[in-house]
Amino acid sequence: MSVSRSAARARNRADQALRFILPLAALALGMLAWDLVVRLNAIPSYVLPGPVLVFATIITDWPVLWSSLLVTLTTTFEALLLALIGGVGLAVLFNRSRVFEYSFYPYAVILQVTPVIAIAPLLLIYLPQPAAVLVCAWIVAFFPVLANTTLGLNSVDRNLADLFRLYGATRTQILIHLKLPAALPFILGGLRIAGGLALIGAVVAAIAAGSAGAGSGLAYRIAESGYRLNIPRMFAALILLSIAGIAIFAALSLLSHLILRQWHESAVAPEN
Amino acid sequence: MPASAPKFFANSIVALHGVGKIFDNAVSALDGFDLEIQRGEFVSLLGPSGCGKSTALRIVAGLTEPTVGAVVWNNTEPASRGERGIGFVFQEPTLMPWTNATGNVYLPLRLKGHDREQAAPQISAALTGVGLAEFANAYPRELSGGMKMRVSIARALVTHPRLLLMDEPFAALDEITRFKLNNDLLALWKAMGETVVFVTHSVFESVYLSSRIIVMTPRPGRIFTEIPVDVRYPRDEKFRTSPEYAALCRKVSVALSAAMAAGGGE
Numbered sequence: 265m266s267v268s269r270s271a272a273r274a275r276n277r278a279d280q281a282l283r284f285i286l287p288l289a290a291l292a293l294g295m296l297a298w299d300l301v302v303r304l305n306a307i308p309s310y311v312l313p314g315p316v317l318v319f320a321t322i323i324t325d326w327p328v329l330w331s332s333l334l335v336t337l338t339t340t341f342e343a344l345l346l347a348l349i350g351g352v353g354l355a356v357l358f359n360r361s362r363v364f365e366y367s368f369y370p371y372a373v374i375l376q377v378t379p380v381i382a383i384a385p386l387l388l389i390y391l392p393q394p395a396a397v398l399v400c401a402w403i404v405a406f407f408p409v410l411a412n413t414t415l416g417l418n419s420v421d422r423n424l425a426d427l428f429r430l431y432g433a434t435r436t437q438i439l440i441h442l443k444l445p446a447a448l449p450f451i452l453g454g455l456r457i458a459g460g461l462a463l464i465g466a467v468v469a470a471i472a473a474g475s476a477g478a479g480s481g482l483a484y485r486i487a488e489s490g491y492r493l494n495i496p497r498m499f500a501a502l503i504l505l506s507i508a509g510i511a512i513f514a515a516l517s518l519l520s521h522l523i524l525r526q527w528h529e530s531a532v533a534p535e536n
Numbered sequence: 537m538p539a540s541a542p543k544f545f546a547n548s549i550v551a552l553h554g555v556g557k558i559f560d561n562a563v564s565a566l567d568g569f570d571l572e573i574q575r576g577e578f579v580s581l582l583g584p585s586g587c588g589k590s591t592a593l594r595i596v597a598g599l600t601e602p603t604v605g606a607v608v609w610n611n612t613e614p615a616s617r618g619e620r621g622i623g624f625v626f627q628e629p630t631l632m633p634w635t636n637a638t639g640n641v642y643l644p645l646r647l648k649g650h651d652r653e654q655a656a657p658q659i660s661a662a663l664t665g666v667g668l669a670e671f672a673n674a675y676p677r678e679l680s681g682g683m684k685m686r687v688s689i690a691r692a693l694v695t696h697p698r699l700l701l702m703d704e705p706f707a708a709l710d711e712i713t714r715f716k717l718n719n720d721l722l723a724l725w726k727a728m729g730e731t732v733v734f735v736t737h738s739v740f741e742s743v744y745l746s747s748r749i750i751v752m753t754p755r756p757g758r759i760f761t762e763i764p765v766d767v768r769y770p771r772d773e774k775f776r777t778s779p780e781y782a783a784l785c786r787k788v789s790v791a792l793s794a795a796m797a798a799g800g801g802e
Protein backbone atom coordinates (compact mmCIF):
# COMPACT_ATOMS: atom_id res chain seq x y z
CA MET A 265 0.00 0.00 0.00
CA SER A 266 2.79 2.41 0.89
CA VAL A 267 4.52 1.40 -2.34
CA SER A 268 1.52 2.34 -4.42
CA ARG A 269 1.10 5.53 -2.43
CA SER A 270 4.69 6.63 -3.00
CA ALA A 271 4.32 5.66 -6.65
CA ALA A 272 1.24 7.83 -6.85
CA ARG A 273 3.11 10.69 -5.22
CA ALA A 274 6.01 10.30 -7.63
CA ARG A 275 3.56 10.34 -10.55
CA ASN A 276 2.00 13.47 -9.08
CA ARG A 277 5.36 15.18 -8.86
CA ALA A 278 6.30 14.16 -12.39
CA ASP A 279 2.98 15.59 -13.53
CA GLN A 280 3.75 18.89 -11.81
CA ALA A 281 7.22 19.03 -13.34
CA LEU A 282 5.73 18.45 -16.79
CA ARG A 283 3.38 21.34 -16.30
CA PHE A 284 6.41 23.56 -15.86
CA ILE A 285 8.73 22.01 -18.41
CA LEU A 286 6.33 21.65 -21.33
CA PRO A 287 5.38 25.34 -21.69
CA LEU A 288 9.04 26.30 -21.38
CA ALA A 289 9.97 23.78 -24.04
CA ALA A 290 7.22 25.14 -26.29
CA LEU A 291 8.56 28.64 -25.68
CA ALA A 292 12.09 27.59 -26.56
CA LEU A 293 10.87 25.93 -29.75
CA GLY A 294 8.89 29.02 -30.68
CA MET A 295 11.94 31.23 -30.12
CA LEU A 296 14.07 28.97 -32.26
CA ALA A 297 11.53 29.00 -35.09
CA TRP A 298 11.21 32.79 -34.80
CA ASP A 299 14.99 33.18 -34.95
CA LEU A 300 15.31 30.84 -37.94
CA VAL A 301 12.55 32.57 -39.89
CA VAL A 302 14.18 35.95 -39.35
CA ARG A 303 17.69 34.74 -40.20
CA LEU A 304 16.91 32.53 -43.20
CA ASN A 305 14.71 35.13 -44.86
CA ALA A 306 17.03 37.96 -43.87
CA ILE A 307 14.05 39.96 -42.59
CA PRO A 308 15.12 43.50 -41.65
CA SER A 309 14.71 44.34 -38.00
CA TYR A 310 12.29 47.22 -38.69
CA VAL A 311 9.86 44.60 -40.01
CA LEU A 312 10.45 41.71 -37.64
CA PRO A 313 13.34 41.72 -35.18
CA GLY A 314 14.73 38.40 -34.06
CA PRO A 315 14.41 37.25 -30.45
CA VAL A 316 18.04 37.98 -29.68
CA LEU A 317 17.68 41.58 -30.77
CA VAL A 318 14.46 41.94 -28.75
CA PHE A 319 16.16 40.73 -25.59
CA ALA A 320 19.14 42.92 -26.27
CA THR A 321 16.72 45.83 -26.56
CA ILE A 322 15.14 44.95 -23.22
CA ILE A 323 18.60 45.23 -21.68
CA THR A 324 19.85 48.33 -23.49
CA ASP A 325 16.53 50.18 -23.10
CA TRP A 326 16.01 48.92 -19.55
CA PRO A 327 16.04 52.34 -17.81
CA VAL A 328 13.27 53.78 -19.97
CA LEU A 329 11.30 50.51 -20.15
CA TRP A 330 11.52 49.96 -16.40
CA SER A 331 10.27 53.42 -15.51
CA SER A 332 7.41 52.95 -17.99
CA LEU A 333 6.60 49.54 -16.52
CA LEU A 334 6.45 51.11 -13.06
CA VAL A 335 4.00 53.73 -14.30
CA THR A 336 1.74 51.06 -15.82
CA LEU A 337 1.96 48.83 -12.76
CA THR A 338 1.19 51.72 -10.43
CA THR A 339 -1.91 52.58 -12.43
CA THR A 340 -2.94 48.91 -12.47
CA PHE A 341 -2.59 48.45 -8.73
CA GLU A 342 -4.34 51.70 -7.94
CA ALA A 343 -7.20 50.65 -10.21
CA LEU A 344 -7.27 47.21 -8.60
CA LEU A 345 -7.37 48.63 -5.09
CA LEU A 346 -10.16 51.02 -6.03
CA ALA A 347 -11.97 48.14 -7.76
CA LEU A 348 -11.75 46.10 -4.58
CA ILE A 349 -13.04 48.94 -2.44
CA GLY A 350 -15.69 49.99 -4.96
CA GLY A 351 -16.79 46.46 -5.87
CA VAL A 352 -17.08 45.16 -2.33
CA GLY A 353 -18.51 48.45 -1.07
CA LEU A 354 -21.20 48.58 -3.75
CA ALA A 355 -22.02 44.90 -3.27
CA VAL A 356 -22.50 45.47 0.46
CA LEU A 357 -24.74 48.48 -0.24
CA PHE A 358 -26.74 46.47 -2.79
CA ASN A 359 -27.07 43.68 -0.25
CA ARG A 360 -28.32 46.09 2.40
CA SER A 361 -30.83 47.99 0.36
CA ARG A 362 -32.97 46.51 -2.36
CA VAL A 363 -34.01 49.98 -3.51
CA PHE A 364 -30.39 50.92 -3.95
CA GLU A 365 -29.66 47.68 -5.79
CA TYR A 366 -32.59 48.02 -8.19
CA SER A 367 -31.71 51.65 -8.85
CA PHE A 368 -28.03 51.29 -9.60
CA TYR A 369 -27.20 47.72 -10.59
CA PRO A 370 -28.30 48.26 -14.22
CA TYR A 371 -25.86 51.15 -14.50
CA ALA A 372 -23.02 49.03 -13.20
CA VAL A 373 -23.84 46.57 -15.96
CA ILE A 374 -24.03 49.31 -18.59
CA LEU A 375 -20.65 50.61 -17.49
CA GLN A 376 -19.29 47.11 -17.86
CA VAL A 377 -20.70 46.25 -21.29
CA THR A 378 -19.70 49.55 -22.93
CA PRO A 379 -16.25 48.97 -24.50
CA VAL A 380 -13.68 50.88 -22.51
CA ILE A 381 -11.84 51.89 -25.68
CA ALA A 382 -14.93 53.87 -26.61
CA ILE A 383 -15.20 55.56 -23.23
CA ALA A 384 -11.53 56.51 -23.03
CA PRO A 385 -11.49 59.35 -25.61
CA LEU A 386 -14.45 60.94 -23.85
CA LEU A 387 -12.85 60.73 -20.44
CA LEU A 388 -9.66 62.19 -21.86
CA ILE A 389 -11.55 65.35 -22.72
CA TYR A 390 -12.69 65.91 -19.17
CA LEU A 391 -9.88 64.47 -17.08
CA PRO A 392 -6.12 64.84 -17.06
CA GLN A 393 -4.57 61.90 -18.82
CA PRO A 394 -3.34 59.85 -15.82
CA ALA A 395 -6.71 60.20 -14.09
CA ALA A 396 -8.59 59.19 -17.27
CA VAL A 397 -6.41 56.08 -17.63
CA LEU A 398 -6.99 55.19 -13.97
CA VAL A 399 -10.75 55.59 -14.34
CA CYS A 400 -10.79 53.36 -17.44
CA ALA A 401 -8.79 50.66 -15.67
CA TRP A 402 -11.14 50.92 -12.71
CA ILE A 403 -14.26 50.66 -14.88
CA VAL A 404 -13.21 47.32 -16.36
CA ALA A 405 -11.82 45.95 -13.09
CA PHE A 406 -14.56 46.72 -10.59
CA PHE A 407 -17.40 44.77 -12.17
CA PRO A 408 -16.05 41.24 -11.60
CA VAL A 409 -15.43 42.17 -7.97
CA LEU A 410 -18.96 43.56 -7.65
CA ALA A 411 -20.62 40.59 -9.37
CA ASN A 412 -18.64 37.98 -7.44
CA THR A 413 -19.09 39.69 -4.09
CA THR A 414 -22.84 39.96 -4.70
CA LEU A 415 -22.95 36.25 -5.44
CA GLY A 416 -20.89 35.50 -2.34
CA LEU A 417 -23.00 37.63 -0.01
CA ASN A 418 -26.08 35.79 -1.24
CA SER A 419 -24.67 32.29 -0.85
CA VAL A 420 -24.67 32.23 2.93
CA ASP A 421 -25.77 28.95 4.50
CA ARG A 422 -29.44 29.38 5.42
CA ASN A 423 -29.16 27.61 8.75
CA LEU A 424 -26.17 29.73 9.73
CA ALA A 425 -28.14 32.86 8.90
CA ASP A 426 -30.97 31.49 11.08
CA LEU A 427 -28.53 30.89 13.91
CA PHE A 428 -27.39 34.52 13.76
CA ARG A 429 -31.02 35.68 13.82
CA LEU A 430 -31.72 33.41 16.78
CA TYR A 431 -28.95 35.03 18.78
CA GLY A 432 -30.31 38.46 17.89
CA ALA A 433 -27.30 39.47 15.79
CA THR A 434 -27.36 43.00 14.39
CA ARG A 435 -27.09 43.62 10.65
CA THR A 436 -23.52 44.78 11.09
CA GLN A 437 -22.61 41.63 13.03
CA ILE A 438 -24.21 39.48 10.34
CA LEU A 439 -22.23 41.33 7.69
CA ILE A 440 -18.89 41.11 9.46
CA HIS A 441 -19.07 37.67 11.03
CA LEU A 442 -21.18 35.82 8.48
CA LYS A 443 -21.66 37.38 5.06
CA LEU A 444 -18.19 38.77 4.37
CA PRO A 445 -16.34 35.61 5.47
CA ALA A 446 -18.72 33.50 3.38
CA ALA A 447 -18.15 35.82 0.43
CA LEU A 448 -14.36 35.89 0.80
CA PRO A 449 -13.60 33.08 -1.68
CA PHE A 450 -15.86 34.77 -4.21
CA ILE A 451 -14.25 38.17 -3.63
CA LEU A 452 -10.79 36.73 -4.15
CA GLY A 453 -11.95 34.98 -7.33
CA GLY A 454 -13.30 38.28 -8.62
CA LEU A 455 -10.08 40.02 -7.72
CA ARG A 456 -8.07 37.53 -9.75
CA ILE A 457 -10.12 38.33 -12.83
CA ALA A 458 -9.97 42.03 -12.04
CA GLY A 459 -6.15 41.99 -11.89
CA GLY A 460 -5.82 41.05 -15.55
CA LEU A 461 -8.61 43.39 -16.57
CA ALA A 462 -7.08 46.35 -14.72
CA LEU A 463 -3.87 45.91 -16.68
CA ILE A 464 -5.79 45.66 -19.95
CA GLY A 465 -7.83 48.72 -19.03
CA ALA A 466 -4.74 50.72 -18.16
CA VAL A 467 -3.05 49.81 -21.44
CA VAL A 468 -6.10 50.31 -23.65
CA ALA A 469 -6.82 53.73 -22.19
CA ALA A 470 -3.20 54.79 -22.54
CA ILE A 471 -3.14 53.64 -26.17
CA ALA A 472 -6.31 55.61 -26.79
CA ALA A 473 -4.56 58.63 -25.29
CA GLY A 474 -1.81 58.01 -27.81
CA SER A 475 1.43 59.93 -27.64
CA ALA A 476 -0.48 63.17 -27.23
CA GLY A 477 -0.42 63.08 -23.46
CA ALA A 478 2.59 63.34 -21.25
CA GLY A 479 2.03 59.75 -20.09
CA SER A 480 4.98 57.46 -19.99
CA GLY A 481 3.49 54.01 -19.35
CA LEU A 482 4.42 50.96 -21.38
CA ALA A 483 1.44 51.48 -23.67
CA TYR A 484 2.76 54.91 -24.48
CA ARG A 485 6.19 53.39 -25.24
CA ILE A 486 4.56 50.94 -27.65
CA ALA A 487 2.65 53.69 -29.45
CA GLU A 488 5.69 55.95 -29.56
CA SER A 489 7.97 53.17 -30.84
CA GLY A 490 5.39 52.42 -33.52
CA TYR A 491 5.53 55.97 -34.83
CA ARG A 492 9.31 55.82 -34.87
CA LEU A 493 9.42 52.36 -36.45
CA ASN A 494 11.45 51.19 -33.47
CA ILE A 495 10.01 47.69 -33.79
CA PRO A 496 12.45 45.91 -31.43
CA ARG A 497 11.40 48.22 -28.63
CA MET A 498 7.71 47.55 -29.40
CA PHE A 499 8.37 43.85 -28.95
CA ALA A 500 10.38 44.46 -25.80
CA ALA A 501 7.58 46.53 -24.25
CA LEU A 502 5.00 43.93 -25.29
CA ILE A 503 6.97 41.13 -23.63
CA LEU A 504 7.30 43.13 -20.42
CA LEU A 505 3.53 43.69 -20.45
CA SER A 506 2.83 39.97 -20.75
CA ILE A 507 5.24 39.21 -17.95
CA ALA A 508 3.54 41.86 -15.80
CA GLY A 509 0.13 40.29 -16.53
CA ILE A 510 1.36 36.83 -15.59
CA ALA A 511 2.99 38.17 -12.42
CA ILE A 512 -0.20 39.95 -11.35
CA PHE A 513 -2.28 36.83 -11.89
CA ALA A 514 0.26 34.68 -10.03
CA ALA A 515 0.47 37.13 -7.13
CA LEU A 516 -3.31 37.31 -6.74
CA SER A 517 -3.60 33.52 -6.96
CA LEU A 518 -0.99 33.20 -4.25
CA LEU A 519 -2.78 35.74 -2.09
CA SER A 520 -6.04 33.86 -2.50
CA HIS A 521 -4.35 30.57 -1.68
CA LEU A 522 -2.71 31.95 1.45
CA ILE A 523 -5.95 33.41 2.75
CA LEU A 524 -8.14 30.39 2.00
CA ARG A 525 -5.86 27.42 2.51
CA GLN A 526 -7.06 26.85 6.07
CA TRP A 527 -10.63 26.21 5.16
CA HIS A 528 -11.84 26.58 1.60
CA GLU A 529 -12.11 23.55 -0.65
CA SER A 530 -10.52 25.44 -3.54
CA ALA A 531 -7.29 25.98 -1.63
CA VAL A 532 -7.05 22.97 0.67
CA ALA A 533 -4.18 20.66 -0.20
CA PRO A 534 -5.37 17.32 -1.62
CA GLU A 535 -5.21 14.42 0.82
CA ASN A 536 -2.46 11.93 0.35
CA MET B 537 -53.11 36.79 21.90
CA PRO B 538 -54.72 37.76 25.18
CA ALA B 539 -57.62 35.37 24.55
CA SER B 540 -55.45 32.33 24.95
CA ALA B 541 -53.41 33.69 27.82
CA PRO B 542 -55.62 32.26 30.57
CA LYS B 543 -55.03 28.77 29.19
CA PHE B 544 -51.44 28.95 30.37
CA PHE B 545 -50.25 27.04 33.34
CA ALA B 546 -48.09 29.26 35.47
CA ASN B 547 -44.96 27.42 34.51
CA SER B 548 -45.37 27.07 30.78
CA ILE B 549 -42.93 28.81 28.44
CA VAL B 550 -44.47 28.72 25.00
CA ALA B 551 -47.47 27.15 23.36
CA LEU B 552 -48.32 26.27 19.76
CA HIS B 553 -52.04 26.50 19.09
CA GLY B 554 -53.49 24.77 16.02
CA VAL B 555 -50.32 25.38 14.08
CA GLY B 556 -50.29 24.46 10.40
CA LYS B 557 -47.49 24.94 7.93
CA ILE B 558 -47.85 24.79 4.18
CA PHE B 559 -44.68 25.50 2.21
CA ASP B 560 -44.55 27.46 -1.03
CA ASN B 561 -44.41 24.23 -2.98
CA ALA B 562 -47.80 23.28 -1.47
CA VAL B 563 -46.29 20.63 0.80
CA SER B 564 -48.27 20.57 4.02
CA ALA B 565 -45.77 19.79 6.78
CA LEU B 566 -47.88 20.38 9.89
CA ASP B 567 -51.61 20.49 10.44
CA GLY B 568 -53.45 21.29 13.64
CA PHE B 569 -50.36 20.93 15.79
CA ASP B 570 -50.81 21.80 19.47
CA LEU B 571 -47.93 21.78 21.90
CA GLU B 572 -47.39 23.45 25.23
CA ILE B 573 -43.90 23.39 26.64
CA GLN B 574 -43.58 23.44 30.43
CA ARG B 575 -40.66 25.01 32.19
CA GLY B 576 -38.05 22.44 33.14
CA GLU B 577 -39.42 19.51 31.17
CA PHE B 578 -37.60 17.32 28.67
CA VAL B 579 -40.00 16.71 25.83
CA SER B 580 -39.24 14.60 22.77
CA LEU B 581 -40.87 14.81 19.36
CA LEU B 582 -40.91 11.34 17.89
CA GLY B 583 -42.09 10.57 14.40
CA PRO B 584 -41.24 9.15 10.99
CA SER B 585 -38.96 10.96 8.58
CA GLY B 586 -40.61 13.91 6.88
CA CYS B 587 -43.45 14.27 9.40
CA GLY B 588 -42.60 17.86 10.23
CA LYS B 589 -40.46 17.54 13.37
CA SER B 590 -37.80 19.96 12.17
CA THR B 591 -40.49 22.32 10.96
CA ALA B 592 -42.18 22.27 14.39
CA LEU B 593 -38.88 23.02 16.10
CA ARG B 594 -38.13 25.90 13.74
CA ILE B 595 -41.56 27.34 14.46
CA VAL B 596 -40.94 27.19 18.21
CA ALA B 597 -37.63 28.98 17.67
CA GLY B 598 -39.33 31.63 15.56
CA LEU B 599 -37.23 30.79 12.51
CA THR B 600 -40.29 29.90 10.45
CA GLU B 601 -43.71 31.49 10.64
CA PRO B 602 -46.69 29.13 10.84
CA THR B 603 -49.19 29.41 7.98
CA VAL B 604 -52.11 29.14 10.39
CA GLY B 605 -52.33 29.01 14.16
CA ALA B 606 -50.36 30.88 16.76
CA VAL B 607 -47.17 30.65 18.76
CA VAL B 608 -47.79 32.21 22.14
CA TRP B 609 -45.01 33.00 24.56
CA ASN B 610 -45.83 33.26 28.23
CA ASN B 611 -45.71 36.91 29.18
CA THR B 612 -43.10 36.12 31.80
CA GLU B 613 -40.70 35.45 28.92
CA PRO B 614 -38.65 38.23 27.27
CA ALA B 615 -40.35 39.69 24.22
CA SER B 616 -37.36 39.80 21.92
CA ARG B 617 -36.02 36.63 20.37
CA GLY B 618 -32.40 37.46 21.11
CA GLU B 619 -33.10 37.63 24.84
CA ARG B 620 -35.18 34.48 25.21
CA GLY B 621 -32.08 32.37 25.69
CA ILE B 622 -32.84 29.80 23.02
CA GLY B 623 -30.17 27.32 22.03
CA PHE B 624 -30.64 25.48 18.74
CA VAL B 625 -28.87 22.41 17.44
CA PHE B 626 -29.70 21.98 13.76
CA GLN B 627 -30.07 18.62 12.10
CA GLU B 628 -26.87 19.42 10.17
CA PRO B 629 -23.78 20.65 12.04
CA THR B 630 -24.08 24.14 10.48
CA LEU B 631 -20.59 25.28 11.40
CA MET B 632 -18.70 28.21 9.94
CA PRO B 633 -15.99 26.61 7.79
CA TRP B 634 -13.70 29.64 8.05
CA THR B 635 -13.04 29.30 11.74
CA ASN B 636 -11.97 26.46 14.02
CA ALA B 637 -13.95 24.66 16.73
CA THR B 638 -13.14 27.35 19.29
CA GLY B 639 -14.24 30.11 16.93
CA ASN B 640 -17.50 28.32 16.23
CA VAL B 641 -18.30 27.79 19.89
CA TYR B 642 -17.32 31.39 20.59
CA LEU B 643 -19.92 32.71 18.13
CA PRO B 644 -22.95 33.06 20.46
CA LEU B 645 -20.81 34.80 23.08
CA ARG B 646 -19.18 37.02 20.49
CA LEU B 647 -22.60 38.12 19.25
CA LYS B 648 -23.46 39.02 22.83
CA GLY B 649 -20.37 41.20 22.95
CA HIS B 650 -18.13 39.07 25.18
CA ASP B 651 -14.46 39.39 24.32
CA ARG B 652 -12.51 36.32 23.46
CA GLU B 653 -10.31 36.13 26.53
CA GLN B 654 -13.23 36.54 28.87
CA ALA B 655 -15.09 33.80 27.01
CA ALA B 656 -12.18 31.35 26.81
CA PRO B 657 -12.98 29.35 29.98
CA GLN B 658 -16.61 28.90 28.93
CA ILE B 659 -15.57 27.82 25.44
CA SER B 660 -13.09 25.25 26.64
CA ALA B 661 -15.57 23.95 29.22
CA ALA B 662 -18.18 23.49 26.48
CA LEU B 663 -15.71 21.71 24.19
CA THR B 664 -14.49 19.51 27.03
CA GLY B 665 -18.11 18.67 27.81
CA VAL B 666 -18.55 17.11 24.37
CA GLY B 667 -15.13 15.42 24.49
CA LEU B 668 -13.42 17.68 21.99
CA ALA B 669 -10.89 19.52 24.17
CA GLU B 670 -8.07 18.26 21.97
CA PHE B 671 -9.71 19.51 18.81
CA ALA B 672 -10.22 23.11 19.88
CA ASN B 673 -8.04 24.35 17.02
CA ALA B 674 -9.35 22.01 14.33
CA TYR B 675 -11.27 23.43 11.40
CA PRO B 676 -14.63 21.85 10.55
CA ARG B 677 -13.22 20.18 7.44
CA GLU B 678 -10.74 18.36 9.68
CA LEU B 679 -13.51 16.89 11.85
CA SER B 680 -15.65 13.80 11.33
CA GLY B 681 -19.41 14.12 10.94
CA GLY B 682 -20.04 13.18 14.57
CA MET B 683 -17.34 15.53 15.82
CA LYS B 684 -18.84 18.42 13.85
CA MET B 685 -22.18 17.65 15.43
CA ARG B 686 -20.58 17.74 18.89
CA VAL B 687 -19.06 21.15 18.15
CA SER B 688 -22.54 22.27 17.19
CA ILE B 689 -23.88 20.97 20.51
CA ALA B 690 -21.10 22.73 22.42
CA ARG B 691 -22.00 25.94 20.62
CA ALA B 692 -25.64 25.60 21.69
CA LEU B 693 -24.69 24.87 25.31
CA VAL B 694 -22.05 27.53 25.79
CA THR B 695 -24.65 30.21 26.52
CA HIS B 696 -26.49 28.01 29.06
CA PRO B 697 -29.77 28.40 27.16
CA ARG B 698 -33.03 28.41 29.05
CA LEU B 699 -34.77 26.63 26.20
CA LEU B 700 -32.67 24.13 24.29
CA LEU B 701 -34.05 22.93 20.95
CA MET B 702 -32.24 19.93 19.50
CA ASP B 703 -32.92 18.39 16.11
CA GLU B 704 -31.68 14.78 16.07
CA PRO B 705 -28.36 15.88 17.54
CA PHE B 706 -27.01 12.38 18.14
CA ALA B 707 -28.15 10.68 14.94
CA ALA B 708 -24.65 10.65 13.44
CA LEU B 709 -22.89 9.24 16.51
CA ASP B 710 -21.85 5.73 17.50
CA GLU B 711 -23.76 4.02 20.33
CA ILE B 712 -21.08 4.55 22.98
CA THR B 713 -20.65 8.26 22.32
CA ARG B 714 -24.37 8.60 22.01
CA PHE B 715 -24.98 7.01 25.41
CA LYS B 716 -22.31 9.18 26.93
CA LEU B 717 -23.76 12.35 25.48
CA ASN B 718 -27.26 11.22 26.51
CA ASN B 719 -26.02 11.04 30.08
CA ASP B 720 -24.13 14.33 29.81
CA LEU B 721 -27.19 16.02 28.42
CA LEU B 722 -29.35 14.71 31.26
CA ALA B 723 -26.79 15.82 33.84
CA LEU B 724 -26.61 19.24 32.28
CA TRP B 725 -30.35 19.50 32.08
CA LYS B 726 -30.70 18.66 35.78
CA ALA B 727 -27.92 21.04 36.79
CA MET B 728 -29.23 23.97 34.77
CA GLY B 729 -32.90 23.35 35.32
CA GLU B 730 -33.45 24.31 31.70
CA THR B 731 -36.05 23.07 29.25
CA VAL B 732 -35.28 20.78 26.35
CA VAL B 733 -37.27 20.00 23.22
CA PHE B 734 -35.61 17.08 21.56
CA VAL B 735 -36.37 15.71 18.09
CA THR B 736 -35.52 12.10 17.43
CA HIS B 737 -36.69 9.09 15.50
CA SER B 738 -35.19 6.69 18.01
CA VAL B 739 -37.75 5.16 20.37
CA PHE B 740 -34.99 4.06 22.75
CA GLU B 741 -33.40 7.45 22.97
CA SER B 742 -36.69 9.22 23.53
CA VAL B 743 -37.66 6.90 26.39
CA TYR B 744 -34.27 7.17 28.04
CA LEU B 745 -34.17 10.96 27.96
CA SER B 746 -37.64 12.36 28.10
CA SER B 747 -40.14 13.24 30.73
CA ARG B 748 -42.77 13.36 27.98
CA ILE B 749 -42.87 11.90 24.48
CA ILE B 750 -44.96 13.39 21.68
CA VAL B 751 -45.68 10.81 18.98
CA MET B 752 -46.43 12.41 15.61
CA THR B 753 -48.31 11.10 12.59
CA PRO B 754 -46.78 11.06 9.09
CA ARG B 755 -47.03 14.22 7.03
CA PRO B 756 -48.84 16.49 7.57
CA GLY B 757 -47.67 16.05 11.14
CA ARG B 758 -50.07 16.28 14.01
CA ILE B 759 -49.89 14.89 17.50
CA PHE B 760 -51.00 11.28 17.55
CA THR B 761 -50.52 10.71 21.24
CA GLU B 762 -48.55 11.86 24.24
CA ILE B 763 -46.77 9.40 26.50
CA PRO B 764 -45.48 10.60 29.86
CA VAL B 765 -42.37 8.84 31.11
CA ASP B 766 -42.83 8.93 34.87
CA VAL B 767 -39.45 7.60 35.83
CA ARG B 768 -37.39 9.51 38.32
CA TYR B 769 -34.19 11.19 37.27
CA PRO B 770 -31.23 10.75 37.50
CA ARG B 771 -31.47 7.88 35.05
CA ASP B 772 -28.43 5.78 34.36
CA GLU B 773 -27.31 2.54 32.77
CA LYS B 774 -29.38 0.61 35.30
CA PHE B 775 -32.50 2.21 33.89
CA ARG B 776 -31.37 1.39 30.35
CA THR B 777 -31.32 -2.32 31.20
CA SER B 778 -34.42 -2.38 33.41
CA PRO B 779 -37.66 -4.18 32.51
CA GLU B 780 -39.46 -0.90 33.11
CA TYR B 781 -37.43 0.69 30.30
CA ALA B 782 -38.12 -2.25 28.00
CA ALA B 783 -41.83 -2.02 28.71
CA LEU B 784 -41.90 1.71 28.03
CA CYS B 785 -40.00 1.24 24.77
CA ARG B 786 -42.51 -1.36 23.68
CA LYS B 787 -45.37 0.94 24.52
CA VAL B 788 -43.87 3.83 22.56
CA SER B 789 -43.06 1.54 19.64
CA VAL B 790 -46.64 0.36 19.49
CA ALA B 791 -47.86 3.95 19.58
CA LEU B 792 -45.48 4.91 16.78
CA SER B 793 -46.65 2.00 14.61
CA ALA B 794 -50.24 2.98 15.23
CA ALA B 795 -49.40 6.59 14.33
CA MET B 796 -47.86 5.50 11.05
CA ALA B 797 -50.86 3.29 10.29
CA ALA B 798 -53.22 6.15 11.12
CA GLY B 799 -51.40 8.27 8.56
CA GLY B 800 -51.41 11.99 8.21
CA GLY B 801 -54.75 12.15 6.45
CA GLU B 802 -53.33 12.54 2.92
Ligand SMILES: Nc1ncnc2c1ncn2[C@@H]1O[C@H](COP(=O)(O)OP(=O)(O)OP(=O)(O)O)[C@@H](O)[C@H]1O
Nearest residue numbers: 559561563565584585586587588589590591592755
Ligand atom coordinates in the same frame (compact mmCIF):
# COMPACT_ATOMS: atom_id res chain seq x y z
N1 LIG C 1 -38.19 24.86 3.08
C1 LIG C 1 -39.03 23.90 2.66
N2 LIG C 1 -39.70 24.06 1.49
C2 LIG C 1 -40.54 23.12 1.08
N3 LIG C 1 -40.84 22.00 1.73
C3 LIG C 1 -40.23 21.77 2.89
C4 LIG C 1 -39.28 22.71 3.42
N4 LIG C 1 -38.83 22.24 4.60
C5 LIG C 1 -39.45 21.05 4.78
N5 LIG C 1 -40.29 20.77 3.76
C6 LIG C 1 -41.17 19.60 3.67
O1 LIG C 1 -41.91 19.51 4.86
C7 LIG C 1 -41.98 18.18 5.30
C8 LIG C 1 -41.52 18.09 6.73
O2 LIG C 1 -40.14 18.42 6.77
P1 LIG C 1 -39.30 18.33 8.11
O3 LIG C 1 -37.92 18.71 7.76
O4 LIG C 1 -39.98 19.11 9.15
O5 LIG C 1 -39.39 16.77 8.45
P2 LIG C 1 -38.71 15.97 9.65
O6 LIG C 1 -39.81 15.39 10.45
O7 LIG C 1 -37.74 16.81 10.35
O8 LIG C 1 -37.97 14.79 8.88
P3 LIG C 1 -36.57 14.07 9.20
O9 LIG C 1 -36.79 13.15 10.34
O10 LIG C 1 -36.27 13.32 7.94
O11 LIG C 1 -35.61 15.16 9.48
C9 LIG C 1 -41.18 17.34 4.34
O12 LIG C 1 -42.06 16.65 3.50
C10 LIG C 1 -40.38 18.33 3.53
O13 LIG C 1 -40.34 17.92 2.18
Ligand SMILES: [Mg+2]
Nearest residue numbers: 589590627703
Ligand atom coordinates in the same frame (compact mmCIF):
# COMPACT_ATOMS: atom_id res chain seq x y z
MG1 LIG D 1 -35.73 16.90 10.41
